[in-house]
Every structure is written in C-alpha cells, then in structure tokens.
Amino acid sequence: MASSQLATPGAKGPEPLAVSDDPVEVTDEELMERYVRSGDAQAFEALFRRYAGRLHGLFLRSNGTRDLASDLVQKTFMHVHRARADFQQGRPFRPWIYTIALNVRREEGRKRARSREVAVNVDDVREPSVEPDAKSATDRLVQRALTQLSDGQREVILLHWYEGLSFPEIAEMLGATVSAVKVRAHRGYGELRRMLGGDEEGKA
C-alpha cells in the first residue's frame, strides 16, 4: 500500500462505508483496506471486535494473566494502527495481525525475562501460573499441560489448533520452514497426549 494512500484515522473517505450496516459481508481484508485508504474508524473498530477476543485467548494461553493479555491486545492494535501503511493490498489479514501479535508477545516475554533477572527476591520467580478462572477442571488441566511445553511447541500448537492457522501460514509468521513447524507441532501434540493420557485412543 502506497504511503500516499494512508489516511488520517477517523477521517471520512469519499465513499461512506457500510461497515456498521452489514459487517457480515465485509471481509477482514476489505475492512483493513478501507481503514488504510480512508481512515475509517468503523472499519478499525470492526476489526478490533473480530480479533480482540481471539488474541486475548492466544495471549492468555501463552502463560499470561488476563490483565497481561489485555495489555498485549492493546499493544497489538496499536501496532496494527502504526503499521497500517505496510498492509499490502491483496494479502490476507489474519496472518498479518497474528505476526504482529506474536512479535508483541515475544517482546513482552523478553521484558519479563529481564524483570526476573533483576528481581532481588528469588521467591518472586514462580512457575507459570494457570488462570484461576479457567472454567473447568479440563481447562485447568489442559492449560497446565500447555505451560509444560517448550515455547516453540506451545506457540505452534496455539496457532495451529486454537487459531486454526495452517502450517505454511505459521511457518511464514515464525520465520521457520514448514517442516520445522510440523515437527514442533507433532512433538508438542505428542507431549500433550502423554501428559493428558491420550495414548490409549491414539493406539486404537
């Protein structure tokens, strides 16, 4: 998208959008293009409402707390806004926003690692916690199992299973090969199966 097409957010473009009239018909890519082209605030809000929950879930399952997940969603959309001129027409929106989300999460992870390094009281360094508001014992069990995976495995499983992204999309987002991503997924699922006792059915 050319920079000359970048419009001030909130400004109305020449063609009024019908986002609020019929959001059902508008794809993510159309919404994003309208936001880039005409700065349509409604298009941006529609994208936020489509993705906030999913991204919150992604961050929450990555060892985060609800507050932290909300902060990361906020940062993700700040970067979506700032990087809107980099959104290329015709490219899918979903991998684009997930790439931003993963980079935001990675930065937060580094910050938290530094916090642990400077922590005076070593008792503050705890195992990743499981959200107490997980709705069921199964939720807690699975979430705990997810925290036991390596970062790479957990990242791939969250994107693959929970977010429904394909292996090529995940590989593109992570800067890895498709084979490497498949290996991580396979090992991660295998670990989960072992931890959650799914071996018997798997052998059937």
Add this chain to the structure above:
Amino acid sequence: MSASGNRSSGTDIGAPEDGLTPTRPSSDAMPNTSPFQRASLAQHPRDPREPPYYSLAREPLSALRERDDLDPSEVDALWKKVVPDTLKAPPGLRSKLRELPTATRVALSVAGAFVVAVIALVIGGMRVDMGTQTIMRYTVAMLGILVLTGATFAVSLRGHHQKPLGPVGMVVVGLSVLVPVLLAVMPWLWAPPAEFADIPVSHFCGHLGISTGLIAGGIAWLFQRSEVNGWVRALSAAGGGGLVAFAMLQLHCPAHDATHLLVGHAGVGLFLVLVTTIVVGVRLRRRA
C-alpha cells in the same frame, strides 16, 4: 458498532458454521475467512487416517478452544483503551514518521544520514588529497558502506508485521562495527601520495565522527514505531550511525596512520555501540 461482533457470538458476524471453519488442524492453506467460526466436533467424526493426537485435540483441547475469553463488556472496555493510542493518537511529526511504510522509513533514514554526512563534510572539508585517490576504490567502498548502512537501519526499523530476524539482526550489528575496523587496519587502501604523507592527525576526527554518528543514528531512531524495547533495534541504529561517520571521515581525513584510522575513524561505531549498550541497558533495567 456494538459489541455484537465479539467472538463470543461468532455467528453474528456472518460466519455460519458451514465447513469452511478451521475445524481441525490442516496443512492446507486455510480459506480466507474470518477466524471465528467455531469447530463443531459432531460434524467431524474421527477419520482413521488422522494422526492419533487429533483424538486428543478433538476433546480436551477443543473444550478449551470453545471457551470465551472476553465478554462483550470487556471488549468494550478494552476498545476504550485502544482508541487513545490509535484513532485518537495525538498528531505530530513523530506520529507521521513512524506510520510511514517500513521501506519509506528506511529510505528516509538513510537519506537523512547521507545529508548529515554531507553537512559534516561541508563543516570539516574534504580530504586535501582527494584528487589523487582512486575514484573506483572510493566508489566501491562507499557503496558497500551505504548498503550496510541501509541494512542496519532496516534491522533497526523492522516492523512488527514482519517475521522475526533471529540472529541475523545481531550479525548485521556485528558487521556494522567490524567492517570499518577491517578497512581501518588496511591503511594502504586510503594512503595519500608522498607529498601529503606528513599531515598531522588530531582529535577533530573523533569529535566530528561522533557528532555525525549520533545525529545519523538519532535520525533513524526518529522513525521507530515504539519506544526502547530491545537491543537489536537500538544497537543497529548506533551501528548504522557509526558506518555513516566512518564513511564521512574517510572522505574528510587524509591520515593513513593505522592507529588513527582504527581509533579515530572506525572506533566511532564501536564507541556509539558501547554507549548505546549502556544507555539501553540502564533504561531496560529501570523499566524492569
């Protein structure tokens, strides 16, 4: 727009559970639809060709996937927090610069650094023996430095929408320091003819180089989309500034004394990288 678009009620954004849904992992490309259609496990009985772990994924994992993480009121509250940083972000030059496309930001930062180097040369003057130097050698050296400067600024200004670089970023930072050092230990490359051989060296090169490098790196920093958040972005901006300073000094100073070239010219980049390391380290520790 109301909160009805929240994923807790996925169908209201027009995503019927119609089989286009990412109902289970697939290595095939996903259809280009919004991702909030929910899996309906009953519609997808176990396929014997599936890897065994899918049986796990269908049950406990899917239970967690079905869980809503934000209710509509939470989405509304979060949206109110997002607006000040996005739709109602204060306008200003900094906002305009960082919202430019990444390629434009990199190009403008390189152009800005070039202008800074030209201004420094106007102040300090071109080397007196420039007419006796081999133009081809200078052109190749300067083009190489320009490309490396572009690469360091591209690393520094890399957008969050781009995949992570991994160790490549630190390699580029290392090259930005190493290349001037390598060129400095080969003073015969820049040696003046005999009649200019006794030109005295001074601290002026260091002062001019550090000033130029700081301003060039600072220009690159103006285009950053977020505050200090990591080593690679900051160090690559500093390394790029050092490269610009080195190129400028090679055009300004005719000295071929190896120590002077190493400390006064190539040392600028190393100095900037060290200072940046200290400053960023202190800032990050304070934030932590």
